[in-house]
Amino acid sequence: MARLTILVALVALAIGVSEIDSSADTMKDLTSGFLKVLDECKKELNLPDDIINDFYHYWKEDYSLLKRDTGCAIVCMSKKLELIDTSGKIHHGNAEDFAVKHGAADDVATKLVAILHECENTHDAIEDLCMKALEIAKCFRTNIHQLNWAPKMDVIITEVLTDV
Known part of the structure; x- marks a missing residue:
């Protein structure tokens, strides 16, 4: 259940990239939509205020995500956004709909869900849902960096904090 939640959460973070030139804006919209339930x-979950640091630095390739709390937050947010099904797996339809709603083209949304699904399968053996979410x-x-679709998190976080 956690891995689906994590995958869906990540899909929500990265789903809207139809072209590299517009990827930053689309990813910004997707990530903003996902982070709105963080608070x-x-x-x-009684998480510390500094949990936002992991989300701020998430897209930096050299940043290590090690905090279990971050994985738990991803699971929680994915559940609230109905991005995972009752078995804890990514709900492909809801995840794709979320991506499209936040600016992703249909084919991009499908690709993002496929990436999440692959990551979910890769880390299937991890039993702790929060740790599994981190690995996913x-x-x-x-995978998103390999596609050159990663957004600039400082822009996303600034916009999310402005909306709060």
Whole structure:
């Protein structure tokens, strides 16, 4: 369940890239939509305020995601956005719809869900849902960087914080 949640969360972070030139804006919209439920999850899970640091630095390839709390936040946000199904797997339809709603072309949304699904399968053996979410998040980030679709997180975080 956690891996699907994580994958869906990551899909939400990266889903809207139809062209490299417009990827930053699309990814910004997707990530902003996903992060809007972070505060709710922080309160619900009693997470520390500094959890935002992992999301701020998420797209930096050399940044290590090591905090279990970050994985738990990803799982929580994915559940709230209905990006995972009752078995904890990525809900492909909802994840694709989320991506399209936030500016992704249909084919891009499908590709992002496929990447998440592949990452989910790669880390299937991890039993701790929060840690599994972290590993899926790292896998997803690597794949998105390989496609040159990674957004600039400082722009995303600034916009999200402005909306709060």
